Amino acid sequence: MRTNRFVPYLFLLPAVAILALGLLVPLYNSVMLSFYDWGFGQPWSARRFLGFANFQRLVTDPTVWASVRTTFVFGFWVVTLEMLIGVGLALLLEKAVRGASFIRTIFVMPLMIAPVVVGLIWRYLLDARNGVINYYLTEIGEALPFLQSLGFKTQTWLADPTLAMVSIIVSDVWQWTPFVFMIVLAGLQGLPGDVMEAAYIDGANWWKMTWHVKLPMLRNILLIALLMRIIDVFRALEVIFIMTGGGPGSSTRVLSLALFQTAFTSQDLGYAATIALLLSVILIIFSIVLLLYSNPLKDKADF
Amino acid sequence: MAATVVSPPARHRRRIPWGEVSRWAALVVLAIITMAPVFVMFATSLKTQVEIQALVPRWIFMPTLSNYETIINQYRFLPFLISSAVIGLGSTVITLLTAGMAAFALARMNFPGRGIIAHTTLIIRMIPPAVLAVTVIGFWIAWGIGDLVPGIRFTLPNGLGRGNFLDGSQLGLMLFYTALNLPFSIWLLYGFIRQIPVELEEAAIVDGANLFQVLFRVIFPLMGAGFAVSAIFTFRIAWNEFILALMLTNRFTKTLPVFASEFIREEGVLWGQMMAVGSLIVIPPMLLTFFAARQIVQGVSAGAVKG
Known part of the structure; x- marks a missing residue:
């Protein structure tokens, strides 16, 4: 379309201004602040230039690397479980879900609920004293005593380092498995019918269809779902903040929570900005990788 | 097509279709697992403190609205509902308008810098609220930027201790929620605009319309579906977000998720009370789910299925 050459910028101006103020300026601040020592609530003039000291500290800081490790442990389990369960369910239930739109409605629900609410629901369910989960575990354990050694007894879910990690993994799997399920389901429904028919006529059974036809054709979608889940693992903060606050000790202190606590508990904004930079760089790298597989600019009709 | 392919051979028709039955059973179990936690929240919000702390969970009880009464009368629920609604709806409207204009420029015009702008939005789209909170709040306090942003202003409540250090300009939060949602919305609407035949716009221009009229009179009216998806996702973030809201609102303008979190006491x-606030928070997103599940699935898979 031929236009005055300033017109495109006029249309872009509001969005670009908001993005600049809301995302780019904070990112720039984060870069700048990472060179300073600046306490929370101090006047800007009280800052102290440190050069690269914050970065040196970051590289050698055992608490930050512990939280990176915690993020990996948490991320490994939630991504693995969500991909396996989500993909598995989508393949098994593909036909059944087609006829039942209410199923879609129910599975969408967890994605729409506020993270704060997800956190408080699970904190209540896993409460050591009043929690429903503990109650029924104990009941089952008392009815069938041999199960007690398998964990069917009162557990201090959020007060034990390992169980606290299990708890946040469970809540994340509950909330995000439907996301993987729906993406894969959409992909399955988009598979060309004639290819499926040809494979069926060639004598492929369900297992062969799935393993040799469907999954290879869904490769791109599976990769995108995987990348999106990995990105969300690094962004996850609110549910963990409400459920455990990073505890007990620092057993569930993921990287984004370490960032938050450095800024608002330790009140060390300069160093927090350095951690924020680390987190931003990780997320930007994953965003670029994601772009290689799903780039809205590269649709066929472009130009 | 696929349905006809995988249907069972004719001679099995009279038997009980065990495959089908087990699939449905699995679906029902999954639906229960998905819904049970939310159901427990609703049920708990209708219980008295004594019933909540009973060592045996009570599934049958006399529902009471006393928790709702407490949060509305004793804890001033209403101002925070209004704050949440203003921030949620405000962010949504601003996002749709600005994203629609930007998507139009990116989809229909070619200009120097298009690639840079396009790729920048795509690369920074995953920046989490926590990063923004940390790097923004220091300057808001030190430079009093909150004072420069017009909006509903109250005196700064110093030393509140809950982390709400800042004055409560709702516009500040709207700025960040819009920025967080713009990349997704721009690219979603971009896809929708590209599906509209360009001849429509050319015809309007031949008839003497300028580009703004083309956008607002020709394109926007055809974009209902795109706007719906984009609005749902923007509202979802703005209504549910917690970390930025915790940092950037004060005791007058806090949003409902912040309000809910305050029932976790030493x-x-x-x-x-917490379950009552939680139940009220999930009502609008649940209504959206009931009426627009299809659009939500469309939005969730928009990034994944194309390309």
Whole structure:
């Protein structure tokens, strides 16, 4: 379309201004602040230039690397479980879900609920004293005593380092498995019918269809779902903040929570900005990788 | 097509279709697992403190609205509902308008810098609220930027201790929620605009319309579906977000998620009140789910299925 050459910028101006103020300026601040020592609530003039000291500290800081490790442990389990369960369910239930739109409605629900609410629901369910989960575990354990050694007894879910990690993994799997399920389901429904028919006529059974036809054709979608889940693992903060606050000790202190606590508990904004930079760089790298597989600019009709 | 392919051979028709039955059973179990936690929240919000703390969970009880009464009368629920609604709806409207204009420029015009702008939005789209909170709040306090942003202003409540250090300009939060949602919305609407035949716009221009008229009179009216998806996702973030809201609002303008979190006390959690606030928070997103599940699935898979 031929236009005055300033017109495109006029249309872009509001969005670009908001993005600049809301995302780019904070990112720039984060870069700048990472060179300073600046306490929370101090006047800007009280800052102290440190050069690269914050970065040196970051590289050698055992608490930050512990939280990176915690993020990996948490991320490994939630991504693995969500991909396996989500993909598995989508393949098994593909036909059944087609006829039942209410199923879609129910599975969408967890994605729409506020993270704060997800956190408080699970904190209540896993409460050591009043929690429903503990109650029924104990009941089952008392009815069938041999199960007690398998964990069917009162557990201090959020007060034990390992169980606290299990708890946040469970809540994340509950909330995000439907996301993987729906993406894969959409992909399955988009598979060309004639290819499926040809494979069926060639004598492929369900297992062969799935393993040799469907999954290879869904490769791109599976990769995108995987990348999106990995990105969300690094962004996850609110549910963990409400459920455990990073505890007990620092057993569930993921990287984004370490960032938050450095800024608002330790009140060390300069160093927090350095951690924020680390987190931003990780997320930007994953965003670029994601772009290689799903780039809205590269649709066929472009130009 | 696929349905006809995988249907069972004719001679099995009279038998009980076990495959089908087990699939449905699995679906029902999954639906229960998905819904049970939310159901427990609703149920708990209708219980008295005594019933909540009973050592045996009570599934049958006399529902009471006393928790709702407490949060509305004793804790001033209403101002925070209004704050949440203003921020949620405000962010949504601003996002749709600005994203629609930007998507139009990116989809229909070619200009120097298009690639840079396009790729920048795509690369920074995953920046989490926590990063923004940390790097923004220091300057808001030190430079009093909150004072420069017009909006509903109250005196700064110093030393509140809950982390709400800042004055409560709702416009500040709207700025960040819009920025967080713009990349997704721009690219979603971009896809929708590209599906509209360009001849429509050319015809309007031949008839003497300028580009703004083309956008607002020709394109926007055809974009209902795109706007719906984009609005749902923007509202979802703005209504549900917690970390930025915790940092950038004060005791007058806090949003409902912040309000809910305040029932976690040093001396224990006020479960009844907290569950009541939680139940009220999930009502709008649940209504959206009931009426627009299809659009939500479309939005969730928009990034994944194309390309």
